[in-house]
Amino acid sequence: MTAQMETIPVPMAPEDTPPALALDGVTKHYGSSRGVDALDLSVPAGELVTLIGPSGCGKSTTLRLVAGLERPDAGRISVAGSVVAGSGVFVNPELRRVGLVFQDHALFPHLTVGLNVQFGLDRLSRADRRRRAGELLDLVQLAHLADRYPHELSGGEQQRVALARALAPRPAVVLLDEPFSGLDESLRAQVRRDTVATLRETGTTGVLVTHDQTEALSVGSRVVVMHNGVIEQADVPEKVFERPATRFVASFMGDADFLPARVHRALLTCEIGIVSTVPGWADSDVEVDVVLRPHEVALQADPTASARVSAVEYHGAFVLHHVQLASGRTLRSWQPHIVRFPIGTAVTVTVTAGTSPTLLIGDRAVTTPPLDARRAATPHER
Numbered sequence: 001m002t003a004q005m006e007t008i009p010v011p012m013a014p015e016d017t018p019p020a021l022a023l024d025g026v027t028k029h030y031g032s033s034r035g036v037d038a039l040d041l042s043v044p045a046g047e048l049v050t051l052i053g054p055s056g057c058g059k060s061t062t063l064r065l066v067a068g069l070e071r072p073d074a075g076r077i078s079v080a081g082s083v084v085a086g087s088g089v090f091v092n093p094e095l096r097r098v099g100l101v102f103q104d105h106a107l108f109p110h111l112t113v114g115l116n117v118q119f120g121l122d123r124l125s126r127a128d129r130r131r132r133a134g135e136l137l138d139l140v141q142l143a144h145l146a147d148r149y150p151h152e153l154s155g156g157e158q159q160r161v162a163l164a165r166a167l168a169p170r171p172a173v174v175l176l177d178e179p180f181s182g183l184d185e186s187l188r189a190q191v192r193r194d195t196v197a198t199l200r201e202t203g204t205t206g207v208l209v210t211h212d213q214t215e216a217l218s219v220g221s222r223v224v225v226m227h228n229g230v231i232e233q234a235d236v237p238e239k240v241f242e243r244p245a246t247r248f249v250a251s252f253m254g255d256a257d258f259l260p261a262r263v264h265r266a267l268l269t270c271e272i273g274i275v276s277t278v279p280g281w282a283d284s285d286v287e288v289d290v291v292l293r294p295h296e297v298a299l300q301a302d303p304t305a306s307a308r309v310s311a312v313e314y315h316g317a318f319v320l321h322h323v324q325l326a327s328g329r330t331l332r333s334w335q336p337h338i339v340r341f342p343i344g345t346a347v348t349v350t351v352t353a354g355t356s357p358t359l360l361i362g363d364r365a366v367t368t369p370p371l372d373a374r375r376a377a378t379p380h381e382r
């Protein structure tokens, strides 16, 4: 039988549906320390956004502001079209239609699984509470554990209960703060798949905070990269990885090396030679930095080459080679597990065919030549 990949369709909201979550110039400072600054973000209904950035970049502050655990200094937050903070409004957390799932699950230890899931449903009748909790426990396949207490569950089961509890009141948006980081590696991938499937199945809008680049890229229909309290880039995963908007995003989302380079007559060259053509840059002569990722860098043993393998890291399926160029700069190259050049091997370094790398001027990516880089092509170049 042929294996088939199952794709889960993302529910599309009607065009006139307001975003499930909108942040408009949201700012929060703690004394002289910047929590977040002028955040703008719109999350359409049904979308699962991942929020990633280094420690202290403002991820938790963003979630806390949306949940109503902090008040913004400026800006406005709307949930499903209603302002919940800003413009003189502050809606209390329990009235915001925002669900929360934390890393430590934060289940009530003295309540059974069933009662944990019923917790936020106090406006329903007792019978309706039980029915709704039952539906959610069915959804996360834990109905048989409804009478257990949290300490009688595995970490993965506790995480599913926390998700069921967050979804039970039909929130407009669920915030998930590193929900898988307390789970061991073997369980993590399965719980992650189950969680994403549950969110998709229920058409729930989610904002998931993670430290893990692979998780951010594989789970999010959009990835929001934060740095120093601001959003550096918010885009589909392919764009964030393949077309990073800034030097920071290029280096934070995956491995990246940077080499000084020049675009001259639409040819991108750097220390390793011609890298690619750059359509649209025919009239430019400009210094840039080129971003090269290890999977784009090819190596070939060549005793006459000036580059040397300086370190080799075995990663199982692939072997990461560090190569020192004549200038002393280093590039990295992924090789399949059967290729392992000994340290000191002289190698020719090229860029794999079809690569069109990101170019940076200063810390920003550029796709068109800067105006002052246009030059009058000399007659013999025409």
Ligand SMILES: Nc1ncnc2c1ncn2[C@@H]1O[C@H](COP(=O)(O)OP(=O)(O)OP(=O)(O)O)[C@@H](O)[C@H]1O
Binding pocket: 030, 033, 034, 035, 036, 053, 054, 055, 056, 057, 058, 059, 060, 061, 062
């Ligand atoms: N209650 C607070 N008082 C003072 N400063 C705070 C407070 N909460 C957060 N900060 C500061 O705001 C900035 C953003 O913190 P935040 O917790 O949002 O970062 P984070 O991206 O969630 O980090 P981590 O990944 O480590 O959890 C940091 O500089 C932090 O020190």
